[in-house]
Amino acid sequence: MSRRAGTSKNADRVLSLHGLVVFAFLYVPIGLLVFFSFSDSASLNVWGGWSLRWYRRMFDNGPLLTSIRNSVVVALVSTVVSTVLGTAAAIALERYRRWLGKRTFDALLYLPVIIPDVTMGVMLLMWFTTIGWRLSLTTIILSHIAFNISFVAIVVRARLAGLDPALEEAAMDLYADRWRAFRRVTLPLIAPGIAGGALLALTLSLDDVVITSLVQGPGSTTLPVFVFGLIKRQVTPEINAVSTVMLVASIVLVFGSLAFQRRKSDSVQ
Amino acid sequence: MTRLTESHPEGLERGHERAEARRGFLHALPAYLYLVVFFALPLVIVFVFSFASRSRTGKPVLADWNLESYQRLFEPVVAQIILRSLWLAVLNTVLCLLIGYPFAYWLATRRSAARRAVLLVLVLIPFWSNFLVRTYAWRVLLGEHGFVTEVGRALGLWDKLLFTQPAVFLGLLYGYLPFMVLPLYAALERMDWSLVEAARDLYASGLTAFRRVTLPLSKPGIIAGSILVFVPSLGAYVTPDILGGAKTTLIGNYVVRQFGAARNWPFGAALSFVILVAMLVATIVYFRTEARTL
Amino acid sequence: MSVGLHQVTKRFGDVVAVDRIDLEIADGEFFSLLGPSGCGKTTTLRMIAGLEFPTEGSITIFGEEVALVPPNHRPVNTVFQSYALFPHMTVAENVAFGLEMRKVPREEVRRRVADAIDLVRLTGMADRKPDQLSGGQQQRVALARALVNRPKVLLLDEPLGALDLKLRQAMQIELKDIQREVGITFVYVTHDQEEALTMSDRICVMNEGRVLQVGTPEEIYERPTSRFVADFIGETNFLDAVVTGPGRVRIGDTEVRVATDAAAGTRLTVMLRPEKLQIHAPDEPVAEDRNRLEGRIRHRLYYGDALEYEVELPSGEVLDVRMENVPSHRRWGPGEEVAVSFRHDAADALTE
Numbered sequence: 001m002s003r004r005a006g007t008s009k010n011a012d013r014v015l016s017l018h019g020l021v022v023f024a025f026l027y028v029p030i031g032l033l034v035f036f037s038f039s040d041s042a043s044l045n046v047w048g049g050w051s052l053r054w055y056r057r058m059f060d061n062g063p064l065l066t067s068i069r070n071s072v073v074v075a076l077v078s079t080v081v082s083t084v085l086g087t088a089a090a091i092a093l094e095r096y097r098r099w100l101g102k103r104t105f106d107a108l109l110y111l112p113v114i115i116p117d118v119t120m121g122v123m124l125l126m127w128f129t130t131i132g133w134r135l136s137l138t139t140i141i142l143s144h145i146a147f148n149i150s151f152v153a154i155v156v157r158a159r160l161a162g163l164d165p166a167l168e169e170a171a172m173d174l175y176a177d178r179w180r181a182f183r184r185v186t187l188p189l190i191a192p193g194i195a196g197g198a199l200l201a202l203t204l205s206l207d208d209v210v211i212t213s214l215v216q217g218p219g220s221t222t223l224p225v226f227v228f229g230l231i232k233r234q235v236t237p238e239i240n241a242v243s244t245v246m247l248v249a250s251i252v253l254v255f256g257s258l259a260f261q262r263r264k265s266d267s268v269q
Numbered sequence: 270m271t272r273l274t275e276s277h278p279e280g281l282e283r284g285h286e287r288a289e290a291r292r293g294f295l296h297a298l299p300a301y302l303y304l305v306v307f308f309a310l311p312l313v314i315v316f317v318f319s320f321a322s323r324s325r326t327g328k329p330v331l332a333d334w335n336l337e338s339y340q341r342l343f344e345p346v347v348a349q350i351i352l353r354s355l356w357l358a359v360l361n362t363v364l365c366l367l368i369g370y371p372f373a374y375w376l377a378t379r380r381s382a383a384r385r386a387v388l389l390v391l392v393l394i395p396f397w398s399n400f401l402v403r404t405y406a407w408r409v410l411l412g413e414h415g416f417v418t419e420v421g422r423a424l425g426l427w428d429k430l431l432f433t434q435p436a437v438f439l440g441l442l443y444g445y446l447p448f449m450v451l452p453l454y455a456a457l458e459r460m461d462w463s464l465v466e467a468a469r470d471l472y473a474s475g476l477t478a479f480r481r482v483t484l485p486l487s488k489p490g491i492i493a494g495s496i497l498v499f500v501p502s503l504g505a506y507v508t509p510d511i512l513g514g515a516k517t518t519l520i521g522n523y524v525v526r527q528f529g530a531a532r533n534w535p536f537g538a539a540l541s542f543v544i545l546v547a548m549l550v551a552t553i554v555y556f557r558t559e560a561r562t563l
Numbered sequence: 564m565s566v567g568l569h570q571v572t573k574r575f576g577d578v579v580a581v582d583r584i585d586l587e588i589a590d591g592e593f594f595s596l597l598g599p600s601g602c603g604k605t606t607t608l609r610m611i612a613g614l615e616f617p618t619e620g621s622i623t624i625f626g627e628e629v630a631l632v633p634p635n636h637r638p639v640n641t642v643f644q645s646y647a648l649f650p651h652m653t654v655a656e657n658v659a660f661g662l663e664m665r666k667v668p669r670e671e672v673r674r675r676v677a678d679a680i681d682l683v684r685l686t687g688m689a690d691r692k693p694d695q696l697s698g699g700q701q702q703r704v705a706l707a708r709a710l711v712n713r714p715k716v717l718l719l720d721e722p723l724g725a726l727d728l729k730l731r732q733a734m735q736i737e738l739k740d741i742q743r744e745v746g747i748t749f750v751y752v753t754h755d756q757e758e759a760l761t762m763s764d765r766i767c768v769m770n771e772g773r774v775l776q777v778g779t780p781e782e783i784y785e786r787p788t789s790r791f792v793a794d795f796i797g798e799t800n801f802l803d804a805v806v807t808g809p810g811r812v813r814i815g816d817t818e819v820r821v822a823t824d825a826a827a828g829t830r831l832t833v834m835l836r837p838e839k840l841q842i843h844a845p846d847e848p849v850a851e852d853r854n855r856l857e858g859r860i861r862h863r864l865y866y867g868d869a870l871e872y873e874v875e876l877p878s879g880e881v882l883d884v885r886m887e888n889v890p891s892h893r894r895w896g897p898g899e900e901v902a903v904s905f906r907h908d909a910a911d912a913l914t915e
Contacts, residue, residue, distance in 0.1 A: 008475050015375040022372045022446075026395045029406035029443065032416060036409070045414040089300035096293025098286075105297055108304050114496065116504025116548060118521045119315075122541040125528060126318055127311035129328065146307040149300050169614050170647035172634045174661035174712065184660075188651045207399050210506045210521070214528065224401050231405055231511055235412065243402040250398040257397075258390065280574070281630055282616035 030247060037240035044237060054241035064242065066219075067226035070137060074212075074222055075205040078144035083198045085145070086152025087190075093153070094160040095168075112150040120147060121214035128215060135217035143215045144205045151204060152197035159193025192260045199257045206249065319538035327532025338539035347523075351543065354520040357434075358502035361441045365449040365498045366491065368442075373453035373490070374483075377460075389454065396447035404511050407440050411512065432514030440508040445501060449494040456490025457483075492555060500548050520544060564626075565590045565716055565748040566611055571620035571630075573606050580606040582772035583620070588716075588750060593742055595751045595759040598769035599795070604752045605644075605720055607769070611750060612718050613637045625715060635664070640709035641718040644725075646701045648693040654680065654704050655689040661712040679711035682741065699730045706741070716748045723758065735762055756796045760784060768792050790913055793834050800835040800882050804912070812912065815878040819854035823912035831914045837885035839909040842872060842895055843902045853904040858882065860899045870894065874903055 037055070041048025058064060092099070093106060112120065124143045125135075133139060167189070171181035209224045216225060223246070230239055319338050321329035341347055376392065379385045395403065410417045411431040421427035430436045460483070468478035506521035513519070518526075520540060527537030566588040573581040581603040588594045596604035609615040610622060613634035622630045629637055640661065649657050658679050662672045680689055683703035693701055702722060709717055722738075723731045739762055742749050753759050759766045760780040767777045768791075776783060776792050787793035790801065804812040804821070806829040812821050814833060821833055841853075842860075849855045858874040861881065872884045872895060882903060886892055895901055 011475065012378075015371055015378075018371050019375040022368065023391065025443070026392075026446070029410055030395070030398065030403060033402070033406040033409060043414065044409045044412065045416065045419075085300040085303060088296045092293045092297035096289060096296065099290040099293035099297070101301070102293070102297075105301050105304075108309060109300070112304070112308055114500055114548065114552065116500055116521070116544055118504040118506055118524050119541040119545050119548075122524060122528065122537060123311035123315045124307065126314050126534065126538065127307070130314055142307055145303065149303060153300065164645055164647060166643045166645050166647035167649060169634070170641070170643055170649070170708075171660070173612060173614070173639075173641045174708070175635045175664035176660075177635055180664060185649055189649075203397055207401070209401055210504075210525070214525065224399065227405075228401055228507065228511075231401075231408060235405075235408060239405060240409075243399075243405055246399045246402050250402075251394055254390070254393050254397045258393070280618040281620075282618060285616050285631065 033240055034244045034247065036237060037244045039237060042237065044235060054237045057238050058241045064226060067221045067223045070220060071206060071223035074137065074140050074144055075202050077141050078148055078205050079198050079201040082145045082148035082152050082201050083194060086149045086197060087156050087194055089149065089153045090156035090160055094157050109150050109153055112147045113154065117210035121211040124211065125214045135215055137220040139215045139217065140212050140220060140222065143211050144208065148201040148204060151200050155197035155200060156190060156193045159190045163189055195260045196257055199253055203250065203253050315538045315541055318535055319542050321535045323533050323535050327534055329534045338536045341536055342539065342543060350518055350520055350523050354503060355547065357438060357441065357519065358499050361438065361445060361502045362495050362499045364442055365446050366495065369446055369449035369453055369494065373450050373457055376454050377457035392447060392450055392454070396451060400444055401507055404440050404444060404508055407443060408511050411436050431512065434517045437509045437513040437517050440512040441502050441505060444508055445498045448497040452493035452497065453487065453490040456487040460486050495555060496552055499551055503548060504544055564588065565624065566750065567623040569621045571610065571617045571622060573610060573615060574618045579772050584774045586767060586774065588748060591746055591748055593749045593751065593762060593764045595753060595763040595766045596769060597753055597756060597759040597766050599754060602769040603772040604769050608718050608720055608750060608752045612639055612641045638715040639718055640712050640714040641720065642705045642709050642722045644720045644722070646705040648701055648704055650693055653690050653692055654685065657704055658708045658711050660708065675711050679707040682710065683707040698726055699734065702726065702734065710745060714747065716750060719749060719751045721752055721754065738762065768795065786911065790832060793913070798837050798883060800837065802833045802835065802880055804831055804833045806831065814856065815876055817856055820907045821910045821912050822908060825912065825914055829914060831912045834911040834913055835882070835905060835909065837871065837883040839905055840882065840884040841904050842884055842886065843904060845900050845902050847902065849902065849904045853906055856903045858901060858903055860895045860897050860901055862897060863895065874901060
């Protein structure tokens with residue numbers, strides 16, 4: 001028997017069946033997608049024997065490779081910048097009792113999280129046009145930082161909130177100045193939170209289609225936007241191959257974040 | 270002994286507190302400035318431009334302020350798109366909740382912690398997986414000779430779903446279900462199950478115990494999940510663009526079209542603003558209702 | 564004098580946490596701040612540590628004004644209520660932290676850390692992480708981490724609060740031994756009156772941000788100067804009385820002798836500790852130096868080592884009487900008429 005209180009045996013059976021159906025619903029589509037990426041057939045639904053031909057073709061596709069490079073640049077730069085800014089913001093909100101504009105900032109920080117992508121993209125597009133910035137890789141990076149700061153700050157803040165403030169006080173009581181208390185005590189303890197926030201930022205940046213497609217300039221397409229364009233033109237097993245690569249990247253990130261979460265529970269009592 | 274009080278009429282610690290406040294402000298300053306420049310000001314610009322008039326290139330002319338863009342919202346075609354989007358977002362939120370709740374409950378009530386951990390990872394993978402890729406998977410399933418299409422034909426249920434509203438809806442459900450499951454799971458997982466036992470001990474039936482104890486205690490998860498599903502469903506762009514057709518335009522696509530083919534920036538700004546307001550209203554209403562029922 | 568507080572006030576917004584307190588703590592003294600939660604004792608300790616700065620007043624440590632000196636520049640160390648051990652460091656790294664921050668040579672750090680770990684009897688645990696230790700062991704690490712710096716004053720914020728009773732009693736003795744061994748001033752915050760009584764050289768009882776009484780444990784227990792102190796420390800009976808003459812008061816209809824110099828007619832409260840009362844048969848004579856009240860047993864509570872009786876006086880007031888469970892002791896049952904006696908000097912009269 002694998003249930004906890006409150007469910008009868010029959011209800012539990014129904015729930016288990018439902019659970020399996022939901023898992024099938026979640027996994028069958030992506031499973032088939034991955035499966036057919038290894039098919040030799042040009043059809044998306046007819047099995048043509050094992051082959052890596054779509055993967056080979058993917059690596060010969062110049063524009064695709066450029067978009068991958070762009071995606072990596074955008075994701076890395078925006079993750080680094082937003083992690084630094086977001087962490088500092090989280091510290092300001094969680095560790096300093098009162099300062100000028102704290103409440104406004106708190107509200108401002110949460111808005112980008114709940115605003116729909118389309119609105120965010122439109123806002124930024126209009127802004128860049130108004131101040132006369134040419135759309136390019138730079139505007140994509142600037143836009144990704146704008147939404148990533150908030151996600152990083154929220155994750156780091158949760159981590160800071162779970163940290164006993166007496167730890168920093170103890171460091172100061174033991175003759176550490178502010179900087180050394182941060183570097184020796186606070187930073188190592190919130191590091192899993194910072195890493196978690198950074199991974200989230202990286203994922204969001206690698207996932208984004210809507211905002212990027214609005215603020216991109218000529219030649220600055222990222223991978224998801226490029227694939228989006230391919231899908232709209234014509235679906236081929238090559239897209240399956242690219243998709244499989246993107247899924248693998250996502251799964252690596254999931255396990256990365258889980259590894260950090262494990263460390264999190266190790267180091268906080 | 271020196272008396273420090275005389276020289277600090279407003280309190281000795283004031284200087285220190287001011288230095289602390291300054292330090293806090295300086296920590297936030299880079300992010301603060303960034304969000305003002307790349308979020309707050311763009312927000313203001315959208316609002317301002319929604320009252321501007323349109324030039325021949327589609328870009329706004331900062332003159333002849335008018336309400337034209339907002340008047341257009343009431344044109345039947347536009348109103349229909351807005352209502353369709355709202356309807357789909359609401360429907361998707363409700364269905365995600367109906368499917369996701371028993372699912373999350375099932376996950377959270379597995380007795381072995383190791384098993385719960387494995388199941389959680391299985392939910393996390395689609396949650397973190399690329400949204401576009403997951404939508405594309407349905408493009409294939411629903412396409413000509415696709416698995417779902419073939420099954421529908423064999424059973425005589427449907428001929429082709431791709432580029433129809435049910436396809437868009439299926440895509441939204443698939444896309445956002447994990448967003449509902451995770452917060453629900455978090456709320457149910459940390460629940461104190463002895464409360465349910467206490468309810469049973471006080472003569473509640475299994476169903477009553479669920480309705481009176483489990484459900485109210487999982488409300489934070491329901492709220493978080495609903496917002497996480499409703500907001501992106503309302504602004505959906507990728508799903509209707511890949512799985513939908515001309516008759517299934519949602520507000521998200523319609524907005525983007527104003528900046529592309531349709532070339533009407535002021536109208537696009539007004540539409541974006543409508544989405545933003547709808548989202549804020551929905552969030553506030555949700556929290557309000559919640560506060561009342563608790 | 565090791566620590567001196569002069570007219571110290573701390574306000575948080577509109578809330579006055581500490582209200583114009585004066586304290587003088589002697590060198591080498593075990594000094595306790597005792598009071599209910601929210602009485603300002605922890606805030607007072609934190610101001611001595613430098614973790615809060617006072618709104619008004621002056622704080623000196625060995626004659627030096629430190630009111631606005633940050634914690635890392637004060638010759639004091641703190642044992643935190645939550646222990647605040649750094650979870651990512653081993654026991655040895657925790658203990659070495661303060662010395663490292665003060666750039667003590669590595670060889671000396673090693674030696675002093677080892678000594679401190681021995682002092683708190685954690686030899687062999689140096690390489691463990693805090694979460695591999697029991698609550699009592701964590702407590703010792705916190706103590707070692709503070710003591711290794713040889714502070715002039717050690718501040719302890721309810722250090723035993725999280726431990727269970729048996730362990731707490733053992734640690735009380737050990738803390739006292741350690742204090743004697745290192746010979747420095749301990750300032751000890753607690754809400755546990757028994758702990759304060761058994762460990763302290765002097766106790767400061769606080770309530771609502773003010774100091775109510777400072778004195779040795781005996782003084783605080785035997786001669787409380789206010790009803791609050793009498794009530795907070797130990798158990799106490801309070802009886803309404805009226806002064807009838809020099810050293811005489813009337814309780815209900817009975818006149819008794821109590822040490823008071825209040826004028827005749829003054830209303831006051833007579834305070835009686837339950838263990839200083841004795842129960843007799845109504846006809847049994849009572850010694851010369853004892854007062855006698857009549858009443859009836861209402862309840863008897865069995866404590867194992869003692870029996871506690873509730874005796875109802877004719878006025879309706881109830882006296883708790885605690886009698887040791889010795890073989891010669893006759894037991895009384897509910898409803899029995901009895902007499903209660905106490906020595907003239909066992910009662911305290913409080914005018915408030």
